[in-house]
Amino acid sequence: MDTQYTNALTPDILAGMDKSPFSSIDIAAMSDEARELVREQEEYLHQYPVTALWRQATVGSLTRRGGVVSSGRSGGQVVNSSGELVAFSLVGDEVTYPDGSVATIVSGSGSSISSNGKGYALVGSVLSNGDEIISTPQDIAVLCCHAGETMPDDFLIVVAR
DSSP, X not given: OOOOBOSXXXXXXXXXXXXXXXXXXXXXXXXXXXXXXXXXXXXXXXXXXXEEEEEBOBTTOEETTSOEEOOOOSSOEXXXXXXXXXXXXXXXXXXXXXXXXXXXBOOOOGGGSEETTEEBOBTTOBBTTSOBEEEBXXXXXXEEEETTOOOOTTTTOOOOO
């Protein structure tokens, strides 16, 4: 089974977010404009640390009641913890349960990020049966909220069914 990831903001995750993705060699090879942009971004992240994160759900994400996200119609993919490509899921995609029943994802990222006019499903998204996505097999794609920021009004709000 794939490793699953939650929205827990652990010290290890925070430490990783504080680390620049660029080596000193990378930065030295950048233009002055690019180096200034990197410096500004690092300063912003130092002043306004991440206070919350939401991982994007994919096919293979799990729910509190034992369901598995079974469709991903975003058109985008990511590598999961087993090294396989899996599709990102959107509001409207489905979750299948061991008994064969199916529920629909009814809340997501809203206007913060969307595809084909639909928000992305997230760890924390609610389903049509009241269940909730609790983990995802990918640890790359996340939405972050920084100190002093708020998420859009339609973030994780149930959309009309």
